Amino acid sequence: MNLALFDLDHTLINGDSDVEWTRFMISRGLLDGDHHNRTNDAFYQDYLDGTLDIQAYLAFQVAPLARYDRATLDRLHREFMAERIFPVIPRKARERIAEHKAAGDLLMIITATNRFVTAPIARELGVDNLIAIELEEDGEGKFTGRPSGVPSYREGKVTRLMAWLAERGETLDSYGKSYFYSDSRNDIPLLSKVTDPVAVNPDDTLRAHALAHGWPVISLRD
Template identity: 45%
Template sequence: MPLTTQVITAIKSTMPTYLAIFDLDETLIAADSASLWNNFIVAKGLAPASLLAQEQAMMTAYSKGTLDMDSYMATTLAPLKGKSQQQIKPLVDEFIANIITPAIYQQALERIEWHRKRGDHILIISATSEHLVKPIATALGINNVIAINLEQNHGVYTGATTGILSFKEGKVERLKMWLQQQNHTYKGSYGYSDSANDLPLLNVVNKPFAVNPDPTLAMHAQMNEWTIMDWRHENNILR
């Protein structure tokens, strides 16, 4: 059932708008930010090279829709364990400036701007950790973010996650929780993703868009007459 009738109609507001929901990896950027981050921290000597082989095997499972997200997070968050936000932030800033910014789709920037001009609210929902997703969203000028939350003890990462993981059906659950905290009634919702892992989310928005979809999502989109968007990568500078 569309979010507008299932959840959104219960939210109070005097200025109805549309909600535009974007996946991050391989949707707004022409890469997976978590994979790029793992390569980055290995190059910096903050993680063993063996992490890359482990992560590659897990990403193969992701593409098949069989990834154990709990195991993935435990493996990829291990290098953060015992490090503070203050230690990690300069690395994240460097990572975004040098690696993420050039990977952003120009068409993604244009689509975000299209929604802004309409007065729509923009939300990123990602199955990547918040320590990456939130600053990337900030660089894109997007304030609303749902990502995998990281457990901290007095500002120090424990290497664990907390709450519902924003992955597959978890994205829908986290979205419902987010909507209950908002003071808006949305006229409708747009959703953008590249992955069949996001079918639970795309199936509940009013206007789903498949962006450079994987084969499973492409077939689903064709069968359901969803719009398929072909975004090509060019080097970009955030504006």
């Protein structure tokens, strides 16, 4: 069996689900647009530059979730999926997932976006395994507005994946091949660990790195 790992944002979807969630909440009048757009844009530029302070970003991004109960958040997320996510899932991404499923591979999405935002997207894509930013909950299942555990970002993706494999009594060597599809320079640490790294619509840094190392460069956009 092979292992097929996928980044989510700008890899399997044509956009950033975290950014789109913020824009969706602003469109509903649930967040202050000027403040959040300005701050989010600054964090996103840091992400593109490879200089993101992940803890500061998470503190900013997940705090608003604590304002609402889970029933309200789940209702909002269904609307978010219909308005913001379904339109940005490319046919080619679904086809690549289907190819790996047909080959009998084990599939996983591993993302630096939080589980609340990404779990329904993973389900829509038909991927059962997900490593994402975990969120702290109170005793009644309400989000506290704080992240939990090791962030699945840069080297943290490697740490989280190795821990997940260890829980299964496995390593990457347990699989004949291990694929990882990503668009971002921030994923070079994990791309460098798998047997078959694939740069998908890569940023300039990842494109140059991929070409220098003989990694395939593809597009999953329609």
